[in-house]
Amino acid sequence: xxxxxxxxxxxxxxxxxxxxxxxxxxxxxxxxxxxxxxxxxxxxxxxxxxxxxxxxxxxxxxxxxxxxxxxxxxxxxxxxxxxxxxxxxxxxxxxxxxxxxxxxxxxxxxxxxxxxxx
Numbered sequence: 001x002x003x004x005x006x007x008x009x010x011x012x013x014x015x016x017x018x019x020x021x022x023x024x025x026x027x028x029x030x031x032x033x034x035x036x037x038x039x040x041x042x043x044x045x046x047x048x049x050x051x052x053x054x055x056x057x058x059x060x061x062x063x064x065x066x067x068x069x070x071x072x073x074x075x076x077x078x079x080x081x082x083x084x085x086x087x088x089x090x091x092x093x094x095x096x097x098x099x100x101x102x103x104x105x106x107x108x109x110x111x112x113x114x115x116x117x118x
């Protein structure tokens with residue numbers, strides 16, 4: 001595996017463009033913001049769990065941060081969203097209420113596929 005350094009990481013500019021969408025999850029409404037660089041590549045994922053707090057919100061923030069770092073080092077989005085599917089939680093009620101991470105993966109997949117059509 002190649003060694004990556006900070007020099008390999010995408011440097012976030014002051015402004016990026018993106019979109020935010022909400023989805024029902026087992027923990028409440030999750031808002032996923034996906035930002036792109038000037039070439040249209042996904043570079044940042046910001047997650048929020050609505051009004052909820054505590055551990056679920058903290059874990060979701062970490063998932064967003066780790067996903068962003070992976071994107072900034074060039075990990076293809078497809079690898080990331082494939083890992084976020086097939087996860088189950090006791091609060092899910094498919095197809096309307098999904099686990100938090102599945103909501104994130106589905107949103108990333110939708111945004112990625114849309115960008116490939118443009």
